[in-house]
Amino acid sequence: MYSDKVMDHFTNPRNVGEIPNADGVGEVGNARCGDIMKMWIKVENNVITDIKFKTFGCGAAIATSSMITELAIGKTVEEAEKITNQQVAEALEGLPPLKMHCSNLAAEALGAAIADYRSRTATTA
Numbered sequence: 001m002y003s004d005k006v007m008d009h010f011t012n013p014r015n016v017g018e019i020p021n022a023d024g025v026g027e028v029g030n031a032r033c034g035d036i037m038k039m040w041i042k043v044e045n046n047v048i049t050d051i052k053f054k055t056f057g058c059g060a061a062i063a064t065s066s067m068i069t070e071l072a073i074g075k076t077v078e079e080a081e082k083i084t085n086q087q088v089a090e091a092l093e094g095l096p097p098l099k100m101h102c103s104n105l106a107a108e109a110l111g112a113a114i115a116d117y118r119s120r121t122a123t124t125a
C-alpha cells in the first residue's frame with residue numbers, strides 16, 4: 001500500500017522535535033480524523049535554516065511531515081510556502097488516494113508556521 005519512501009520516512013522520520021526559540025510555530029488539526037501536527041521554523045535572512053515537527057497522527061501524516069521538512073529546509077520563506085501537498089506526495093513516490101488528505105496537514109502546518117513568522121516580524125519591524 002505504501003511506497004518504500006513513505007515507509008522510510010515513517011519508520012525513520014527526519015527533523016522530529018521542537019525548536020525552543022523558533023521564529024514561527026504552526027499547529028493544525030485534520031478535521032477528518034482528528035490528527036494534530038505542530039511545526040517550528042527558524043528563519044535567518046529570509047531562509048528557513050531549521051525546521052522541526054511533532055505529529056500525533058497516522059503513518060502518512062508522519063511521513064509527509066518528515067518529507068516536507070526536508071523539502072523546506074534551505075528554501076526562502078516564499079519558496080517554502082509554495083510547496084504543495086501534491087509535491088510532498090510526489091517526493092514520497094505517491095500516497096494511496098485515501099491518504100492524500102494526510103498530506104494536506106503537512107502543507108498546512110508549514111503554512112501556519114510561516115504565517116506566524118510573518119505576524120511576528122510584522123510587529124517587530
Ligand code: FES
Pocket residue numbers: 030033034035057058059060061099101102105
Ligand atoms: Fe489523520 Fe492521516 S488519518 S492525518
